[in-house]
Amino acid sequence: MHAYRSHTCAALSASNVGETVRLSGWVHRKRDHGGVLFVDLRDHYGITQIVADSDSPALPTLESLRVESVVTIDGLVKARSEATQNPNLATGAIEVFARAATVQSHAQELPMPVAGDAEYPEDIRLRYRFLDLRRERLHQNIMLRSKVISSIRQRMIGQGFTEFQTPILTASSPEGARDYLVPSRVHPGKFYALPQAPQMFKQLLMVAGFDRYFQIAPCFRDEDARADRSPGEFYQLDFEMSYVTQEDVFAAIEPVLHGVFEEFADWQGKGRSVSALPFRRIPYRESMLKYGNDKPDLRNPILISDVSDQFVGSGFGRFASIVEGGDVVRAIPAPGTADKSRKFFDDMNAWAQSEGFAGLGYATRKGGEWGGPIAKNHGEDKMSAMADALGLGPDDGLFFAAGKEAQAAKLAGLARTRVGESLGLIDQNRFEFCWIVDFPMFEYDEDNKKIDFSHNPFSMPQGEMDALETKDPLDILAYQYDIVCNGVELSSGAIRNHRPEIMYKAFEIAGYSQAEVDTNFAGMINAFKFGAPPHGGSAPGIDRIVMLLADEPNIREVIVFPMTQKAEDLMMGAPNFATPKQLKELNLRIAPQAGVAATDVDKSVAPKAG
DSSP, X not given: OOSSOSSOTTOOOGGGTTOEEEEEEEEEEEEEOSSOEEEEEEOSSOEEEEEEOTTOTTHHHHHHOOTTOEEEEEEEEEEOOGGGOOTTSTTTTEEEEEEEEEEEEOOOOOSSOSSSOOOOOHHHHHHTHHHHTTSHHHHHXXXXXXXXXXXXXXXXXXXXXXXXXXXXXXXXXXSSSOOOEEEOSSSTTOEEEOOSOSHHHHHHHHHTTOOEEEEEEEEEEOOOOBTTBOSEEEEEEEEEEESOOHHHHHHHHHHHHHHHHHHTTXXXXXXXXXXXXXXXXXXXXXXXXXXXXXXXXXXXXXXXXXXXXXXTTOSSHHHHHHHHTTOEEEEEEETTOTTSOHHHHHHHHHHHHHTTSSOOEEEEEETTEEESHHHHHHOHHHHHHHHHHHTOOTTOEEEEEEESHHHHHHHHHHHHHHHHXXXXXXXXXXXXXXXXXXXXXXXXXXXXXXXXXXXXXXXXXXXXXXXXXXXXXXXXXXXXXXEEETTEEEEEEEEBOOOHHHHHHHHHHTTOOHHHHHHHTHHHHHHHTTOOOOEEEXXXXXXXXXHHHHTOSSGGGGSSSOOOTTSXXXXXXXXXXXXXXXXXXXXXXXOOBTTBOHHHHHTOOOXXXX
């Protein structure tokens, strides 16, 4: 028999009754039933119940063990009585009577329990992540992640893509987020940058003549954490294609995403549906109007409307003056709220104020009768005409966001989500995909009083050179697109600007000289001068895909070893000070900083290579 196990802890069934077996794993739980000890033995695969009574030579050993100790059990497989079977376990029809127990490793008292679903502070969970990962939910999330990546890889290869690896040590780029810099030992004073994305390399692969590239790519950005963004590093399905239009890109990646989500839609028995192919296309401006953002959750049936015209000359003076001043009023339906008290509406207004807005106006409606100061001043007939134009019923109320267009859109979008959640309108059993298309190429930077790129400076403008030369820059659209699922942006992408003369012109509009383009983007612009095919691609985030499939609210729950929100690895002690020897080798000196004593640097000890 094998030194540690003849079976895994999920492998035994009624067909094994009467066999002598050997199992190894962690002591998950112990239950002492008056001279009979029950131990749940857990490994990567599952749990098997071990039984030891006064006749078992293993009883003293098992009684002495703390939970999470590692033990090897030799024993006899027995059938459980029908009354004691556990249908929730793959091994629930049997138990193993322990004849011998060999302790492989003793566990100390745990800083956090493994059994159960109790929540613990982030610092404890991340400092002892190896324990956290033993917990069933986290363990299954990481297994899901592996399966999703494997499925994506197979589907991409099936679509004719070839996997390549691009460099990790590269050059810094002036565009995008902050870089992580790596000092060079052999080039004193110079630094590498960890790639924020393989953007330039994948485009250069197209210039090099490879037709369809993909990579499960690590990306590094020195940016703050969010629920859907991990600080420091993340992974994306990076891909690029040659000789393609925007629709070709969609046609290639949609079956991959749709297939992966359908494959894992029933993960943990959730039984969710996936929106049909092809995914819906929503122009950027339409999305900003109807949903208040460019990553709409289409599970929410509420649609925002512009009702500015309705308040021209209105008896509700505040909205009338806002509209006359050139600003806007947006309406957010609150369906079926006739039975809601005024407190529901007042609480929404208080919430808007807590979010930094002036407030959220409202009008109530019950059986066709309007209530609230806006309705009273605007007038019953005008309110009913507005409701009819919006397709509202007699028991549907309204919220209003008013002010400058950008702020009104933002508040309306947040209110749409909050109303949908509060009223239970969002179907949790669906994955709804859409493409956001037709992003503006440029925007006006109010702070610097200049035209700047609004999205991706390397995108091809719709209309190409002719549009750049003849249109108002703020009217030019780009072949840029985002893929969104359930209100989560999975990725941005674009058809690339592969022609140097168009690129120079686009950057000129944004205030960059040809010399600056040549200096900052030398690798790519020079390559394009030697014949570049039309190409485009995108890069859906792996972490966000798994987060959605696992139904987790925070991306940390689907990453094996995530950092804290402050980008610290509490388990490994990173970041840390470099030793004087390391600094000398790199020709670096640490500048004094407030709150950091010089001795902190001098006495730091680098870990030994292992």
